[in-house]
Amino acid sequence: MSRVVVVTGATSGIGRAAAREFAGRGDRLVLAARSPGTLAQVRRECEEAGAEAHDVPTDVTAPGALDALAAAAVGQFGRLDVWVHTAAVMAYGRFEEIPAEVFEQVVRTDLLAAAGAARVALRHFRAAGGGTLILTGSVLGHITAPYMSGYVTSKWGLHGLARALQQESRDLPGVHVCLVTPGSVDTPVYQQAANYVGRVGRPPLPITTPERVARAIVGCADRPRREISVGRVNVLMRVGFTALPAVYDMLVGPLMRLGGLTNRPVPPTEGVVFRPNPAGAAVRGGWLPALPGLVRTVGGTAASAGAAVLRRLR
Numbered sequence: 001m002s003r004v005v006v007v008t009g010a011t012s013g014i015g016r017a018a019a020r021e022f023a024g025r026g027d028r029l030v031l032a033a034r035s036p037g038t039l040a041q042v043r044r045e046c047e048e049a050g051a052e053a054h055d056v057p058t059d060v061t062a063p064g065a066l067d068a069l070a071a072a073a074v075g076q077f078g079r080l081d082v083w084v085h086t087a088a089v090m091a092y093g094r095f096e097e098i099p100a101e102v103f104e105q106v107v108r109t110d111l112l113a114a115a116g117a118a119r120v121a122l123r124h125f126r127a128a129g130g131g132t133l134i135l136t137g138s139v140l141g142h143i144t145a146p147y148m149s150g151y152v153t154s155k156w157g158l159h160g161l162a163r164a165l166q167q168e169s170r171d172l173p174g175v176h177v178c179l180v181t182p183g184s185v186d187t188p189v190y191q192q193a194a195n196y197v198g199r200v201g202r203p204p205l206p207i208t209t210p211e212r213v214a215r216a217i218v219g220c221a222d223r224p225r226r227e228i229s230v231g232r233v234n235v236l237m238r239v240g241f242t243a244l245p246a247v248y249d250m251l252v253g254p255l256m257r258l259g260g261l262t263n264r265p266v267p268p269t270e271g272v273v274f275r276p277n278p279a280g281a282a283v284r285g286g287w288l289p290a291l292p293g294l295v296r297t298v299g300g301t302a303a304s305a306g307a308a309v310l311r312r313l314r
């Protein structure tokens with residue numbers, strides 16, 4: 001029988017890619033995010049892929065919203081098997097320059113709402129005798145970087161929470177808590193972020209695709225694991241952070257300014273921290289060139305160079 005899967009953060013990036021991936025597998029989806037119009041669009045995408053889907057506009061930080069989401073899933077499909085929590089926001093800036101209410105809303109969204117989702121899901125799974133909770137951490141839950149204090153604080157908290165929940169659910173063989181920890185992913189989260197650093201953020205290299213992270217998430221639902229890291233240099237960064245802290249701390253600031261921020265100026269903004277921006281929601285963030293375009297560019301450049309060489313030889 002197909003699974004019933006709740007996905008929070010389903011309108012953009014990794015959550016939207018995961019919704020599509022589950023839909024392609026024939027699972028039934030309950031989709032949640034704040035923007036109703038974009039959510040309806042994602043529901044249609046899932047239906048076009050052959051899945052049954054239900055959209056529930058939800059602000060995960062609103063009191064009672066996560067209980068209502070679980071109730072909507074059970075009301076619509078009669079069961080709840082997998083809960084994938086990807087909803088998150090980011091804020092760039094030096095800690096003391098980020099307004100306190102922005103910092104607190106980042107932590108409320110990225111950590112406290114994840115804990116709220118875990119509470120609702122685990123209560124349901126414990127009563128039903130099984131289910132899989134998949135939380136989206138980050139390599140920034142294992143290491144730190146400047147100008148992202150709210151996000152880093154949340155992800156470190158989330159990693160601790162995930163581990164504690166894994167320990168607490170050892171008495172329930174059918175209940176699983178998984179943590180997916182991506183490195184840099186090509187999603188719009190960077191442009192959508194609150195910003196008090198003056199330059200638009202970007203994912204540092206190497207960048208992976210949201211589709212790859214989505215496959216890891218679906219893989220966890222198929223065969224639960226404690227943690228899946230997605231990113232080629234995650235382990236390297238963790239080793240540097242742990243084994244050489246003084247060197248790491250000396251390099252991380254300049255590297256962040258070089259590889260984690262663009263040169264595009266941006267005035268102080270709350271981004272999507274308090275309100276969604278449907279125009280900015282998409283699976284990809286545009287940080288990786290689209291493959292056909294890249295092939296055309298490389299092919300075109302090679303052809304022009306070849307033609308120039310031939311002209312000179314004649």
Ligand SMILES: NC(=O)c1ccc[n+]([C@@H]2O[C@H](COP(=O)([O-])OP(=O)(O)OC[C@H]3O[C@@H](n4cnc5c(N)ncnc54)[C@H](OP(=O)(O)O)[C@@H]3O)[C@@H](O)[C@H]2O)c1
Binds near residue numbers: 009
């Ligand atoms: N992109 C990366 O490089 C990267 C790396 C490591 C980890 N991650 C993690 O992966 C997860 C997904 O990130 P992403 O890059 O895919 O971000 P994204 O493209 O910005 O998507 C974030 C999603 O969260 C939703 N959301 C934000 N605030 C919400 C709220 N209060 N209530 C309900 N939904 C809310 C957004 O929809 P609405 O605005 O419509 O509500 C959107 O669907 C996050 O946990 C992030 O920390 C991302």
